[in-house]
Amino acid sequence: MHISDGVLPLSVTIGGYAASAALAAWSAHRTHHEEMPKLAVMTAAFFVASLIHVPFGPTSVHLIIPGLTGALLGSSAFLSISLGLLLQSLLFQFGGLTALGANALMMGLPALLCGWIFQKFKGRTIVHQAVTGGVAGALGTALAAVILAVLLAAGGEDFFGVAKIALVAHVPVFIIEALVSAFTIGFLARVKPELLQPPYLRPQKAAHA
Amino acid sequence: MPEPGFISLPLWQLPVLVLLPVAVLVALGIGMRRFVRRRSAPGEERDWSVPPLADGAGTSPLHRWDVRCKLVTILVYSFMVVSLGRLTSALAAVAVSLLVLVIARASLAKVLMRLLAISGFVGMFFVVMPLTAPVHSGDTVVIFGGLEWLGFNLRGLQLAATIGAKAVAITLLMEPLLSTAPLPVTLHGLSRLGAPEIIGQMVLLSYRYLHVFRHEALRMSSGMQVRGFRKRTDLQTLRAVANFLGMLFVRSFERTERVFDAMRARGYRGRFPEPETTSMAAKDLVLAAVWLVAGAALVACDRICG
Numbered sequence: 168m169h170i171s172d173g174v175l176p177l178s179v180t181i182g183g184y185a186a187s188a189a190l191a192a193w194s195a196h197r198t199h200h201e202e203m204p205k206l207a208v209m210t211a212a213f214f215v216a217s218l219i220h221v222p223f224g225p226t227s228v229h230l231i232i233p234g235l236t237g238a239l240l241g242s243s244a245f246l247s248i249s250l251g252l253l254l255q256s257l258l259f260q261f262g263g264l265t266a267l268g269a270n271a272l273m274m275g276l277p278a279l280l281c282g283w284i285f286q287k288f289k290g291r292t293i294v295h296q297a298v299t300g301g302v303a304g305a306l307g308t309a310l311a312a313v314i315l316a317v318l319l320a321a322g323g324e325d326f327f328g329v330a331k332i333a334l335v336a337h338v339p340v341f342i343i344e345a346l347v348s349a350f351t352i353g354f355l356a357r358v359k360p361e362l363l364q365p366p367y368l369r370p371q372k373a374a375h376a
Numbered sequence: 377m378p379e380p381g382f383i384s385l386p387l388w389q390l391p392v393l394v395l396l397p398v399a400v401l402v403a404l405g406i407g408m409r410r411f412v413r414r415r416s417a418p419g420e421e422r423d424w425s426v427p428p429l430a431d432g433a434g435t436s437p438l439h440r441w442d443v444r445c446k447l448v449t450i451l452v453y454s455f456m457v458v459s460l461g462r463l464t465s466a467l468a469a470v471a472v473s474l475l476v477l478v479i480a481r482a483s484l485a486k487v488l489m490r491l492l493a494i495s496g497f498v499g500m501f502f503v504v505m506p507l508t509a510p511v512h513s514g515d516t517v518v519i520f521g522g523l524e525w526l527g528f529n530l531r532g533l534q535l536a537a538t539i540g541a542k543a544v545a546i547t548l549l550m551e552p553l554l555s556t557a558p559l560p561v562t563l564h565g566l567s568r569l570g571a572p573e574i575i576g577q578m579v580l581l582s583y584r585y586l587h588v589f590r591h592e593a594l595r596m597s598s599g600m601q602v603r604g605f606r607k608r609t610d611l612q613t614l615r616a617v618a619n620f621l622g623m624l625f626v627r628s629f630e631r632t633e634r635v636f637d638a639m640r641a642r643g644y645r646g647r648f649p650e651p652e653t654t655s656m657a658a659k660d661l662v663l664a665a666v667w668l669v670a671g672a673a674l675v676a677c678d679r680i681c682g
Binding site for chain 2: 168169170171172173174175176177180181195200203204205206207208209210211212214215216218219221222223224227230232235239250251253254257258259260261263264265324325327328329331332333343346347348349350351353354355358359362
């Protein structure tokens, strides 16, 4: 779910921009400058992945995959997600341009946390990695939903009802995200395990070594 | 202190007053979707996923406006609209946006597509807010046939309408902002305003490879369909989708390396060639000033007037 224009109060939109700009700058600093074009191309891949709809009963949900993005891109994930959200806003109006900062926080912070959790606890076997990926996938979506609810609730008590509904609406998505993330990580662990090595993109420091 | 006012209406009016407008809105949405579908791709399969951002050169005042002025003005104005708090001023902002839309001669189908994209999120506010907004003194609550738990708080409805109007007002400005200049020119304007140049480059690269990977994904999914895969709500579908994603990542990451090698082979040193540079004329600044003063007047009116 992307926050559209006009929903958040002015202070939250500007605060969101400031916080996400700082995080994106940190994320860019952690990415080697030669890797930036590669990161941009990978962002396109994650963007296409997020367009995939999974049927859920009579309706369908589209994947958010903050957990997978974090697991694969590490600390570059925030920059990649901000870029992807900017494009989604420009192309499809998914998420308003004024709410871009808030949306980037909502998707990017869980990705950073899940990436860290995945690298920390992934273990060695394929099953272990898949399970950790599933946990990261569920956690990423859950955290995104919580941040969404908090941002909405910042509008005052009139928004509490909407915040609760938004939180509840994400519950089926947790399950789907967890399973898809687990299976995807399992697939990558079998097919191209080096993608899961930390971090696929070289961090700034390694370039001088 | 004024008590919340209660209006009791008989139960039979519930469908008339609530369900009917909802039905009309849903019908309107479906109608819009049909219209967009017909307009966007006659004859061939429609391409929902990645619409082009800018179509050929236009001659409207917005096409001729300096891109830096345009970016700053529309962004600052959008934040002014966000800060509005009253329904009347939000509706006035929608009127301003409609005027800009007419001046920029934006494509109706694209504008409707953007409105459709926000309709779900904004629609949620219309449904949820009247039911959940806490009742304060001075509010008017409509109760149908004594169903106390189903009280419609009109203040909630007004709040939702304000949010909806603000969202529409800003959304309507996106086509004039983005489709009146080619994307590289817009991004170059952004970097000349002080944004790091790498951001513009990354947006352009992502935008370009979006199309490539989407075609890759379409090829892969038609392969899956030919082999008999149908999407259902079961574990097997999720596993297939996950393998699909994994394959997409493997292929795109391998492609990433080749893309970068090709860029370097062509002499990429961290910069893209610049699109034509334009100079800012006095009339560009005048247009920006007029628009921003109008926005400031709207905000002032919103704060002061009842």
